[in-house]
Amino acid sequence: MTETQEILLRLAAAALGGLAVGIEREWSARRDADHSRFGGVRTFLLLGLAGGLAAAVGREDPRIGLVVLAGAAALVVVAYLVSAWKGTIDATTEVAAVVVLGAGLLAGTGRLVLASAVFALTALVLAEKGRMHAAVERIQSAELEAGARFAVLALVVLPLLPAEPWGPYGGIEPRRLWILVLIFAGLSFAGYIALRVAGPERGYGLAGLLGGVVSSTAVTLNFARESRGHESLARALGLGALAASTILPVRVLVLSGALNLEVARALAPAVLPALVAGAGAVALALRSRDRSATREEVLPGNPLRLGAAIQMTLLFVAVLLVLAAVRDRFGSAGLLGTSALLGLTDLDALTYSMSKLAASGTPAATAARALLIGMISNTLFKAALALALGAPAFRRVCLTGLAVFGAALGAGLLLI
Known part of the structure; x- marks a missing residue:
């Protein structure tokens, strides 16, 4: 030319x-x-x-x-x-x-x-x-404030944090930890917006599926309590709780992939049976079209949940140190036992910690196995919540689905 x-x-x-x-x-x-x-x-x-x-x-x-x-x-x-x-x-x-x-x-x-x-x-x-x-007309003041805070945290605070690791075992990286805070806060914000856009008119199934992006345990707890006061909605609420649990492996897989691709590759085949088993529950949940609930019943009060994200940051420091010490003292068996305990309450911290340990020498298969054990223990914890707090119809639907889901997670251990 x-x-x-x-x-x-x-x-x-x-x-x-x-x-x-x-x-x-x-x-x-x-x-x-x-x-x-x-x-x-x-x-x-x-x-x-x-x-x-x-x-x-x-x-x-x-x-x-x-x-x-x-x-x-x-x-x-x-x-x-x-x-x-x-x-x-x-x-x-x-x-x-x-x-x-x-x-x-x-x-x-x-x-x-x-x-x-x-x-x-x-x-x-x-x-x-x-x-x-x-x-723009649909944006509420809380959402605007949350978006502005998130921008400040990502564009102002993050660049100021040091990137060099320090502390025992070199397990504390301020900038990386803050990135995780932003990821969790962003997930909460995205889940909030998704709930606002979809609303509960499509049923508690879709609400549970979207709420699971934020916290499947919180969805199970809230739906179990609500089923006590709304017996006619107990079945739909149970399906919603199952939908929230089904999204859990996806959330763990995405988060681990963002942190350590090798861990995500090892974990993906293992969570496939659980996703297939949960797909039926999600399909049933999406067909449950109860329109009696209002949007406010499923929306979290704080879109960003920054306080919870910062609390998780503080927890990460302790988790990293404990898991590093367990690995040095007991090897992989101690690591898997600790993962089962941590998975009861905080799979996000476990996901971050396993991805971090895999980057520092722990085999990716071991980290993936620990994450799967954590998901199994988390499923057992949600089953206990459903049993203790849910209405009879809620318990029947939720416990049956969680049993199938947990068994599929257990089968996934054979694939790692």
Whole structure:
């Protein structure tokens, strides 16, 4: 390809990108009957082309390119000032024009993939105006505050933490521990949003499935208690608890994969029988369509659950030290016994700890076996909760399903 052909290709990409955005802006103006809006198909096509020309000319003399770019940008600013003088305060079209100008500049410098992505994203954002505004209107103050806190924790606090391990056995890595806090808090937030979007109208089965992303033990506890006061819903609540338990192996598998891929590979075949066994319970739960519950009954009060995440961080330190000491003293057998005890209450801590130990020398198969034993003990604990707190119908459904699920987990031990 000659130099002239290459320049023409870049200019064509810049012009076509501007054309795509211009089509959306002109269509939107006609839909809204806004005849005073700045720019349409031709204007945006020319703005993209102007950006491409500025880059092309700037190769010979950067000053000329800057003049072209500054002139086009000045026209956009003047257009906005005129609109503001007329009482129009929506600057979306003018801002889109600036973005098109910049993307045209990228195309002119040869960054065609990046420029195309910017053009496409700009057109999508403009076209999805209605859905974006509707989504913002549904956001509650607690969710907005939780999102802002999460951003601060991820973008401000995390970079300040040291990455070097310290302490006995080198088991404390502040930055890695904080990443786990963010993962758990993010899982809680995602589960909260999923519950809000789906709602309980699809039944307690779907609510339990989504709630299991946050905590299957908490779902079992809450549903067991609720079944005492709502005997007619006890069966649906039991199916919801089973759905929450079915999602547990997926959560452990995803978390272990994010921390140590070798552990996840060893664990995946072992949890497959449990997932297959739980699929029937999930299918039945999703068919249970009780619409008498309100959204507030299944939504956790705190979307982020940051306090719980920080408490888990403190627990991780102790867990790492205990498991490291057990491994040194008793070997793999002691490690598996400790995993059974820890799995009763905190599989997240166990998952992190096993992934960490596997990275420091423990065989991945041993770590996967420990995680499976922890899931079995956690299933037994939830069965005890159902037996002690659930209504008779809840106990029948939940205990039967958990027995099959636990047996499938036990069979998975033979696959490691």
